[in-house]
Amino acid sequence: MGRSPISDDSGLKKGPWTPDEDEKLVNYVQKHGHSSWRALPKLAGLNRCGKSCRLRWTNYLRPDIKRGRFSPDEEQTILNLHSVLGNKWSTIANQLPGRTDNEIKNFWNTHLKKKLIQMGFDPMTHRPRTDIFSGLSQLMSLSSNLRGFVDLQQQFPIDQEHTILKLQTEMAKLQLFQYLLQPSSMSNNVNPNDFDTLSLLNSIASFKETSNNTTSNNLDLGFLGSYLQDFHSLPSLKTLNSNMEPSSVFPQNLDDNHFKFSTQRENLPVSPIWLSDPSSTTPAHVNDDLIFNQYGIEDVNSNITSSSGQESGASASAAWPDHLLDDSIFSDIP
DNA sequence: AACAACGCCAACCGCAAAGAA
DNA sequence: ATTCTTTGCGGTTGGCGTTGT
Numbered sequence: 024m025g026r027s028p029i030s031d032d033s034g035l036k037k038g039p040w041t042p043d044e045d046e047k048l049v050n051y052v053q054k055h056g057h058s059s060w061r062a063l064p065k066l067a068g069l070n071r072c073g074k075s076c077r078l079r080w081t082n083y084l085r086p087d088i089k090r091g092r093f094s095p096d097e098e099q100t101i102l103n104l105h106s107v108l109g110n111k112w113s114t115i116a117n118q119l120p121g122r123t124d125n126e127i128k129n130f131w132n133t134h135l136k137k138k139l140i141q142m143g144f145d146p147m148t149h150r151p152r153t154d155i156f157s158g159l160s161q162l163m164s165l166s167s168n169l170r171g172f173v174d175l176q177q178q179f180p181i182d183q184e185h186t187i188l189k190l191q192t193e194m195a196k197l198q199l200f201q202y203l204l205q206p207s208s209m210s211n212n213v214n215p216n217d218f219d220t221l222s223l224l225n226s227i228a229s230f231k232e233t234s235n236n237t238t239s240n241n242l243d244l245g246f247l248g249s250y251l252q253d254f255h256s257l258p259s260l261k262t263l264n265s266n267m268e269p270s271s272v273f274p275q276n277l278d279d280n281h282f283k284f285s286t287q288r289e290n291l292p293v294s295p296i297w298l299s300d301p302s303s304t305t306p307a308h309v310n311d312d313l314i315f316n317q318y319g320i321e322d323v324n325s326n327i328t329s330s331s332g333q334e335s336g337a338s339a340s341a342a343w344p345d346h347l348l349d350d351s352i353f354s355d356i357p
Numbered sequence: 358a359a360c361a362a363c364g365c366c367a368a369c370c371g372c373a374a375a376g377a378a
Numbered sequence: 379a380t381t382c383t384t385t386g387c388g389g390t391t392g393g394c395g396t397t398g399t
Contacts, residue, residue: 039367039393061384077385078368113387128388129366 036070040079044069048076049084082125089121093130101127102135106149 040048051067057080060073069076082088093101097119104115112124112131119127139146 037369059384073384074370075368081386082367110388124387125367132389133365 034070035064035072035075037075040083044071045079045084048080052080052084082123085123087121088123093122097122098135101131102149105131105135109147 047067047069051063055066057063057077060077063069063073063076064071067076071079100118101115104111104118108114110128112128116122116124116127136146139149144150
């Protein structure tokens with residue numbers, strides 16, 4: 024690991040440190056301290072520049088360095104601080120005793136950053152990535168256009184309809200997931216994007232109600248599974264969403280293969296969103312406890328019969344029109 | 358078994374800030 | 379006030395180890 028042992032123009036050694044060099048440096052610093060890094064190498068008998076000695080000491084040889092894997096708590100602290108401070112590694116390191124800025128920086132670049140990206144978050148802003156979800160208004164417009172197109176095609180049904188429904192469904196899935204993850208969605212301030220998302224979902228839900236076509240546009244929940252697996256390994260994300268209002272999401276189990284949840288913010292009622300996973304080998308709702316626990320809304324979850332398949336959750340069921348509970352809507356898109 | 362691709366992380370580089378002369 | 383030196387910081391590199399083909 025590290026660099027090959029080379030020397031610079033001044034003849035000073037560069038690259039990986041040998042155990043012998045480490046010993047010399049440690050012995051010297053323990054006896055004399057490091058008042059002058061520039062003078063230290065010569066005094067310690069090292070053919071290194073002062074900067075190299077300082078780096079080796081602060082990042083590796085210091086006795087208070089904690090080595091090994093980052094704990095979940097440390098990971099969470101890094102995420103929290105990074106969301107506020109950005110790449111201020113030294114400041115972040117000050118809050119993690121025994122960890123160096125270099126170590127935290129490496130951990131961020133090799134693990135946390137990738138995880139956030141994988142989750143659809145911008146690693147710099149800790150917000151859902153705008154490159155993926157940008158132009159939601161345009162998507163809405165597109166959706167509306169597609170909807171109009173579908174309405175038109177209903178009179179003259181063609182195969183394209185399913186394609187369009189699929190497209191709408193995929194869009195809704197992404198946006199719904201974004202909505203659930205979005206920290207701002209847990210505050211009282213309504214983010215314009217929320218309206219967009221909810222409107223789109225409403226659009227789909229109302230389409231279900233008005234459409235004479237028996238084809239369902241249920242949302243395949245299988246996609247959540249992979250995200251959830253990531254959540255398990257990234258418990259720190261809990262804090263990103265810990266402010267979610269318990270009343271924001273109303274989940275409701277229907278049977279072993281389906282569950283649904285609706286959303287409501289203040290006085291803004293939202294049509295139910297249907298979620299099903301009839302094709303997945305793993306019933307999507309198996310993880311519903313985890314889903315909602317991850318978002319810190321255990322209060323809501325406690326109202327749910329998580330695996331019995333029975334309906335539960337009084338606050339949720341009250342919002343559901345009876346005609347939408349018809350099992351026929353759970354047929355999947357061909 | 359051999360090779361390629363990828364992940365990891367120690368160490369380097371260059372710039373900026375702080376301190377000393 | 380200016381210049382020089384030292385230290386701190388964040389970005390990047392490159393080589394080893396691991397995993398995949």
